[in-house]
Amino acid sequence: MTTPPRETFRDALSVALTVGAYGVAFGAAGIAAGFSVLQTCLFSLLTFTGASQFAAVGVMAAGGGAVSAIAAATMLGTRNALYGLQMAPLVRVKGLRRVAAAHLTIDESTGVALAQTPRGTHAMRVGFWVTGSGVFLFWNLFTLLGALGAKALGNPASWGLDAAVPAAFLGLLWPRLTTTYLRVIAATSMVFALLVTPWLPAGVPIIASVLVAVLGGWRER
Amino acid sequence: MSSTTAWIVLASTSVLCFSVKLLGYYVPQGWLAHPRLQRVNALVPISLLSALVVAEGFVIKTHVVLDHRLAGLAVALAALFAKLPFPVVVVSAALTSALVYHLH
Known part of the structure; x- marks a missing residue:
């Protein structure tokens, strides 16, 4: 077994700090939606998958029901199962370590691990663990800072927090729109969600947009 | 949102999201490899994030509304086109939205 190149650590830590x-x-966003500082921090510790967390608090902020919030968050989290499927044969751990590996299986840890492929299996494994635990550390630390900061600011609209949340979603969406087809899916989902908004309870249009994904992915292209 | 609802959302989301992660480590290789499932699953985040952008940006309860948040989102879009980093995108959107909110 060779020592992983310093580049692996550099990749992992820069991703961990930025994300x-x-x-x-x-x-x-958690505070703006009406969650307490403790609840907001627990989201980052226990849910620990960014887009799902934003979805859960976002649906509640939009006046949606608990079921819509939970469903949107869970559906956004399903991609982590596919990441786990790819990471399982790589990390090859059992028991508590496997539980830890599962918890750290997110976009970034999987992405950095796969990016290390040319440097070998050991570098991939190191990339996964260092990125996963690094993101975990910084994500939780910065959640606490954000929650305390928002708590001190008061009225969300007065500080633009109500626009920061959709802007964050746009920022999460943007790098995924790598092909024309994906951009069409995004635009269709947006139009669809707005069209059904007057007819469905708050929060449900978000869940309903999955229909666009199902139709878009049904046939091979 | 009542405190009880907040705790229910937090607990359920955490348990379900973790279960989904764990699923990937326990199901036999190949179970989730069905091509149709893979294709749909790749599109689910795109659809949900897109719907979340408009639901958070242009909706109040069940009404489509254009307000100060539109200005914020327009600036966010411009920042993304300019390839500015994520924190700049979010902060510039917030500042613009707050400015328009106070001008009204």
């Missing part, structure tokens, strides 16, 4: 800093936005 972790987004935690400020989540901390603020």
Whole structure:
């Protein structure tokens, strides 16, 4: 077994710090939605998958029901199962370590691990663990800072927090729109969600947009 | 939102999101490998995040509304086109929205 190149550590830590800093936005979004500082921090500790966390608090902020919030968050989290499927044969751990590996299985840890492929299996494994635990550390730290900051600010609209949340979603969406087809899916989902808004309870249009994904992915293209 | 609702959302989201993660480590390789499931699953985040952008940006309860948040989102979009980093996108959107909110 060779020592992983320093580049692996550098990749992992720079991703961990950058992504972790987004935690400020989540901390603020949690408070703006009406969650307490403790609840907002527990989201980052226990749910620990950014887009799902934003979805749960976002649906509640939009006046949606608990079921819509939970469903939107869970559906956004399903991609982590596919990441786990790819990471399981790589990390090859059992028991508590497997539980820890599962909890750290997110976009960033999987992404950095897969990016290390040319450097070998050991580098991939190191990339996964260092990125996963690094994001975990910084994400939770910055969530606390964001939550405390938002708590001190008061009225969310007065500080633009109500626009920061959709802007955060746009920022999460943007890098995924790599092909024309994906951009069409995004635009269709937006139009669809707005069209059904007057007819469905708050929060449900978000869940209903999955229909666009199902139709869009049904046939091979 | 009542405190009880907040705790229910927090607990359920955490348990379900963790279960989904764990699922990937326990199901036999190949179970989730069905091509249709893979294709749909790749699109689910796109659809949900897109719907969340408009639901958070242009909706109050069940009404489509254009307000100060539109200005914030327009600036966020411009920042993304300019390839500015995520914190800049979010903060510039917030500042613009707050400015328009106070001008009204």
